[in-house]
Structure formats: structure tokens, C-alpha cells
Amino acid sequence: MTRIGDSSVLLEAERLALQVGERWLCCEFSLRLAAGECLVLLGPNGAGKTTLLHTLAGLRAPTVGSVRLGGRSYADWDSLVAARLRGLLAQQQPDHFSASVLQTALIGRHPHLGRWGWETAADIAIAQAALAEVGLAEFAGRDVLSLSGGERQRVSIATLLTQAPRLFLLDEPTNHLDLHYQIAVLELFARLKREGCGVVMVLHDINLATRFADHVILLDGKGGVLAGAREEVLQADHLSRAFDHPIRRLDVGERILFIPD
């Protein structure tokens, strides 16, 4: 029997090009992400990283080309089934009402619930384990409206872990996080990647991209796209051009660092 997401290729985009209004964000390029791989989207503000991530998540149609999740176009997936396969961490988390941290994390179980929509003890255990993964085990009863920015971001990550997709699409997962949690969260997704998940994430920190990416897509904000293996794309001259600022590479022991001049 074939289970959802058994295929090792989780995400494909063919000859993709994106336009907003009159402006082309990226010219045609293709990508393929297999289980066990991490793709980082980099580029200056307004270059189109979030638009590209949302297109890969099936939330908007590409202007040109196609996107396939687990070998099928989004139109061919039932939306609940697709939500068990891919999950999105959005950049903003609007909270309009009071809700406990546990209730908020449990939203991630919606694609998995049965006909009556009640969470079981197993669903609650999954959400509690996810909260513990991001250091929020003690926060389960707290109101989300009372959390700090970094704590709220970790609840969003726990909600996504509770959803337990095979493909994680993350828009600036390190937003609001202190240094400890930036690394802890990226290490957590690196572990999930080793366990057979796929990860696509928007990052602003080139050095975190250097550390965690297998593949990189660098948008230059003028429609140009450089896509390839980390070592091919993350070069000082490519980065300097894309960010319109001189960037220098430093080799520190085993680490490669990029610093702005």
C-alpha cells in the first residue's frame, strides 16, 4: 500500500516564474526537494521569498509553471490530506481571542481529526510533546495573548510539530527567537530532516543558511534567481550582488562565515 508522502520527492516546481502586479519577482527556474533535504530561500526585503514559499505551499498559483506536492499538483489533493503532508509556519500569527497555549497547539491536529472533530488523549499527548520540544511544557495553560514574541513564535512552531507534516515550509522560523532558541529550533528541523522530512525555509541570516541548508535559492529582488547546492550559491560575489552590499567570506576553522563590509 502506498501511504501519503511515501515518495522520496516531496516537492517539485517546474519552470516556475512569479509576478505581482507588473513586477516579475523571479524568472523561470525549477526545483526538486527530496525527503532528508533542506532548501533555504534567501534574498533582500521584498525580493519575493514569502510569495515563493506560499506558492510552494499551494496557497497561490504560480504565474508561470507548476508546483507538485508528493508528485501531484495541489488541485489533485484533497485539502485535508495535503495538510497532513505539508505544513506552513507563517510569518505573522494574529491572535484575535484568548486561548490557552495547549488549545493553540492542538489546532495542528485538525487535519488528523475524525468526523466529529474531537481531539483524543493521543492528540493531546502529541501537542504536549510538541510544546516540550520547544521548551514550553510549563506554558500549556497560559493564555497565548500573554506571551512574549519569542514564546509566541515557539507556540507556532509547536503547532506545526503537532500537525506533523512530512514537508515543513517555514517563513523566518527564527523570528523573535534569542540565540539559544534560533539554534535549538534549526537543530530540531535538522533532526526532522534526518528522520525523513523535507524542510524549506526563508532565512535572513546567511550564516544560519550556510550551516543548515543543503540547497539555496537566492532571489536578487530584480527577477534574478540563483538556485543550486549550498556551496554553489553561497559565494561572496553572488551574495554581494543580490544584497547590493559588499559581503566577505571568512573561513574560521571548519566554519564559513559571511560578513557585510
Ligand SMILES: Nc1ncnc2c1ncn2[C@@H]1O[C@H](COP(=O)(O)OP(=O)(O)OP(=O)(O)O)[C@@H](O)[C@H]1O
Ligand atoms: N498583492 C500585492 N500587490 C502588490 N504587490 C505585492 C502584493 N503582494 C506582495 N507584493 C509585493 O511583492 C514583493 C514580494 O513580497 P514578499 O513578501 O514575497 O517579499 P519577501 O522577500 O518575503 O520580503 P521580506 O524579506 O521583506 O519579508 C514585495 O515588494 C511586496 O510588496
